[in-house]
Amino acid sequence: MSGENNGFVYVxxxxxxxxxxxxxxxxxLKDNFPQAKMTLFTHEEFVDESDVSxxxxxxxxxxxxxxSKMYGIARSPYDKTLYLDSDTEIYSDEIKNxxxxxxxxxxKFSPIISHVxxxxxxxxxxxxxxxxxxxxxxxxxxxxxxxxxxxxxxxQQITEKWHLSKFKDFNPSxxxxxxxxxxxxxHCVDKYKQIKSGFIDQGNIKWNYIYLLExxxxxxxxxxxxxxxxxYHYTIPRKIVDEGSIIKPPGSPTDIR
Amino acid sequence: MNEKRIENPIWxxxxxxxxxxxxxxxxxxxxxxxxxxxxxSNPDWDMIVAKYTNQEIDxxxxxxxxxxxxxxxxxxxxxxxxxxxxQKEALFNVKAEAFEIDLIKNSSNRELKNKLRRSKSILxxxxxxxxxxxxxxEKVK
Numbered sequence: 001m002s003g004e005n006n007g008f009v010y011v012x013x014x015x016x017x018x019x020x021x022x023x024x025x026x027x028x029l030k031d032n033f034p035q036a037k038m039t040l041f042t043h044e045e046f047v048d049e050s051d052v053s054x055x056x057x058x059x060x061x062x063x064x065x066x067x068s069k070m071y072g073i074a075r076s077p078y079d080k081t082l083y084l085d086s087d088t089e090i091y092s093d094e095i096k097n098x099x100x101x102x103x104x105x106x107x108k109f110s111p112i113i114s115h116v117x118x119x120x121x122x123x124x125x126x127x128x129x130x131x132x133x134x135x136x137x138x139x140x141x142x143x144x145x146x147x148x149x150x151x152x153x154x155x156q157q158i159t160e161k162w163h164l165s166k167f168k169d170f171n172p173s174x175x176x177x178x179x180x181x182x183x184x185x186x187h188c189v190d191k192y193k194q195i196k197s198g199f200i201d202q203g204n205i206k207w208n209y210i211y212l213l214e215x216x217x218x219x220x221x222x223x224x225x226x227x228x229x230x231x232y233h234y235t236i237p238r239k240i241v242d243e244g245s246i247i248k249p250p251g252s253p254t255d256i257r
Numbered sequence: 258m259n260e261k262r263i264e265n266p267i268w269x270x271x272x273x274x275x276x277x278x279x280x281x282x283x284x285x286x287x288x289x290x291x292x293x294x295x296x297x298s299n300p301d302w303d304m305i306v307a308k309y310t311n312q313e314i315d316x317x318x319x320x321x322x323x324x325x326x327x328x329x330x331x332x333x334x335x336x337x338x339x340x341x342x343x344q345k346e347a348l349f350n351v352k353a354e355a356f357e358i359d360l361i362k363n364s365s366n367r368e369l370k371n372k373l374r375r376s377k378s379i380l381x382x383x384x385x386x387x388x389x390x391x392x393x394x395e396k397v398k
Contacts (some may be wrong), residue, residue: 024356028374031367049358089374232374237346 006080006099007037009073012046013062017236018246024088032093041072052103067178068149071133074144079173079227085133085233092226092230098136101201107137107146108200110208112179120177122170128179129199133233134208136200137241146185146192153182204229224235266305268317276305276314344379351379355386360393 008029012019020044024042027038037056044060049252052058057077062068071084082101102108109130112120120128137143157165162172185192197232200207209229213221261335262281269275269290275299280289280301282326285303291301356362364370 020357022355024353026358027362028370031370091371091375234349237349240349241347 004079004117005037005077005101007039007056007076007078007082009072009076009078009081009083010038010040010042011062011069011083011085011105011160012040012042012086013064013068015241015244016046017241019043020244021236022112023048023051023054025084025086025088025090026051029095030054032090036095037078039072039077041068041075062254065155067151068155068238069132070147070154070178074147074150076137076139076150079139081135083135085110085230087234088133089232089234090230092228094206096198099126099209100201101207102136102138105138105196105198106140107141107197108196108235109136109137109197110134110200110205111203113205113210113213113224115218116210116212120178122174122183126183128174129179130179130182130197131208132179132233134184142192142195146195146243149185149189149192150178150181153185154178157184159183164185193254208233211235261301261304263305263308265317265321266309266314266371267321268314272309273314278300278305298350348376348379348382351382351386352376355382355389358390360385360397361389364389364393366392 008021008026012022022040022042026038026040029038036085038054039057039059040055041059043064044064047058047060059072059075062071065071069083069085073081076083080102082098110133112128112131114127114234117131137147157167160167160174162168162175167174167180170180170184186195186197187193187257190233192248205213205224206227208228209224209227209232211232211234212218213224215221216225260282264279264281266276266278269277274293276290276291278289285394290303292303293302297303305314305359312344335350352373362371369385369392373382373385373389376385
């Protein structure tokens with residue numbers, strides 16, 4: 001642990017609402033972990049001067065794309081990184097233990113909770129398990145290659161005709177999901193089979209507590225009601241995202257390398 | 258071509274002396290309430306009871322009640338969801354606005370800030386934001 005340069009990465013693209021959410025999340029992180037180092041990837045036009053001192057780095061000029069998060073994830077300046085979606089908040093100082101939870105793994109994710117997510121059946125034997133909102137990873141070259149390939153393959157996945165693509169043997173409903181791309185890379189691409197991946201803290205959802213689990217009317221939530229979140233994950237209301245200085249994707253900057 | 262037809266008859270009163278149904282004739286389709294006359298002189302009533310048994314009208318009436326109940330429940334659920342969504346959005350806005358106030362954003366009272374983040378109602382969020390604001394304002398003085 002000592003001597004390691006560990007930190008947190010946020011990516012805010014497309015709408016100022018994501019930027020503002022990332023700032024709120026960063027403030028909550030600093031409140032609970034004052035020594036936290038943070039890097040924000042965003043668009044220059046979003047940045048407010050008063051927020052600059054919160055971060056170790058603010059990196060602008062990122063691609064205008066719904067999945068530009070992969071751009072930021074791949075460019076983390078830290079040895080161990082926790083990527084956090086913008087629409088998260090830190091509720092507890094337990095966050096300072098997060099980097100120890102990587103252990104000897106290369107990359108760890110929080111689990112998808114099936115009843116608060118859409119159907120994620122990949123094929124008869126497999127379903128998506130890794131949530132993309134909170135990702136803990138190291139900076140080994142193979143891990144970084146994996147993340148770069150994640151973006152490139154994802155672009156291929158969403159643009160190619162499914163039945164003619166390399167994904168044709170899998171459920172076509174997987175086409176929009178970047179979590180499927182990650183699953184494909186980890187399970188179907190030989191060079192990434194040596195990547196050690198798993199769940200953060202054996203899948204304890206306090207590290208990515210989805211707000212829908214608070215709904216007391218849903219009996220499936222009963223098993224989660226005693227969990228005290230460390231990372232709370234909400235969703236920004238659509239109206240606010242749409243109102244928030246949307247930058248229209250020009251359609252060209254898809255090559256992030 | 259102008260032959261009168263009756264569809265979906267259901268009891269209109271508990272005494273079963275009135276029936277509401279769809280009536281179709283040369284001028285179109287309309288809803289009619291048909292009343293049983295004491296002297297048996299209502300041809301529409303006679304037409305209905307000739308075509309439908311009491312049991313069939315009972316069944317229709319029950320089906321109709323069930324449908325009304327289902328639609329009512331569905332509408333209520335939609336209304337609840339809408340109210341819930343609006344409340345969540347309003348709560349989100351209150352918290353977002355609170356944390357855009359520099360005095361609150363930069364406050365060192367982490368405990369109260371965490372409470373504000375976790376607050377579950379607009380009132381709770383407003384109270385906590387006010388306390389934090391006042392506390393920070395006093396420090397400035």
